[in-house]
Amino acid sequence: MTEKKKRSVRCRSRFRILSGDLIALGPGKVDLLESIGREGSISQAARESHLSYRRAWNMVDIMNQCFKKPLVISVTGGKGGGGAKLTPTGEKVIQLYRKMGEKADSATRTEW
Numbered sequence: 001m002t003e004k005k006k007r008s009v010r011c012r013s014r015f016r017i018l019s020g021d022l023i024a025l026g027p028g029k030v031d032l033l034e035s036i037g038r039e040g041s042i043s044q045a046a047r048e049s050h051l052s053y054r055r056a057w058n059m060v061d062i063m064n065q066c067f068k069k070p071l072v073i074s075v076t077g078g079k080g081g082g083g084a085k086l087t088p089t090g091e092k093v094i095q096l097y098r099k100m101g102e103k104a105d106s107a108t109r110t111e112w
Contacts, residue, residue, distance in 0.1 A: 013104035017097075024066035029059055030097050033090055036060070036072055040083045060084070067093070 016026035023029070028049075035045035046056035064070040071090030075083045086094075 011105065011108040013101060013108055015100070015104065019066035022062055022066055024063060025093065025097060029063055030094055032056055032059055033063070033071060033086060033094050036084050037086045037091070037094075040075070040085060042072070042084045045084075
């Protein structure tokens with residue numbers, strides 16, 4: 001008789017925040033926001049996230065429409081070109097989303 005390997009069970013929650021019929025925020029959008037924060041560019045963040053520029057720009061546009069204040073703003077460029085920057089609201093939204101995820105994961109682990 002063969003012995004079965006014991007697999008550890010992990011619970012990880014994934015959730016989305018809706019605004020009407022639109023997904024205002026979810027794991028992919030938060031990852032994109034974090035990339036924009038690091039890279040200072042939607043184009044660079046799109047490459048890092050393996051998204052087309054158009055898809056990344058549309059995601060940013062939807063997020064900005066869904067919140068009272070924009071999460072990402074354009075930075076006009078000079079010699080080095082323009083870019084994008086997270087607003088304080090964008091930084092706070094990331095922080096709150098990650099905290100909600102940690103709490104959901106903790107609650108799930110407790111139940112399992």
